Amino acid sequence: QSALTQPASVSGSPGQSITISCTGTSSDVGGYNYVSWYQQHPGKAPKLMIYEVSNRPSGVSNRFSGSKSGNTASLTISGLQAEDEANYYCSSYTSSSTLVFGGGTKLTVL
């Protein structure tokens, strides 16, 4: 199972909105609504930010939102803040009954 495709990096200025894409196939992202997004600061464990495409866990800011169209899922962060600078990973359930992650996207807040 190949990793999901994410842009290597994105950037934005404080207050702006950015979107990170996560592209898979009809056997993973396109076939199931089990897409999650994780935030990882350097040297730290990942933190769940979005699950089931667009649901936010308790305690996660509503500046984070998720969506999906076809084989591509997206994470949008609005009102960008310095603390949002981190690596972001998507994950999806697959038709092989396994779980696959994206390669990760480094978000830089300018």
Place this chain on the structure above:
Amino acid sequence: QVQLQESGPGLVKPSETLSLTCTVSGGSIRTYYWSWIRQPPGKGLEWIGYIFHSGSTDYNPSLKSRVTISVDTSKNQFSLKLSSVTAADTAVYYCARDEVTKRLFDIWGQGTMVTVSS
């Protein structure tokens, strides 16, 4: 609240078996599934496999031939064994609580770095 802590050797020789344990505190291991996930230096995440308290497991097909995950409910721990390791198995290994019905990991350990080298 539930916390996870990985433990085990930080250095393993090539061809040997990597062994790690995850201790669950603040909650019972009986109520969720539990996964191992790894991250090679500077790279992305890879799901290794999960276990339920009953002993039921599922593994990433790419690692299935070398992986064994087991559980000790009396100690609230679950463990990972990865055999015949090579330098490609060098990574930070995380244990995580697996909400398997939603395919998400909502609680993670801090991670432990394992280096494969002679």
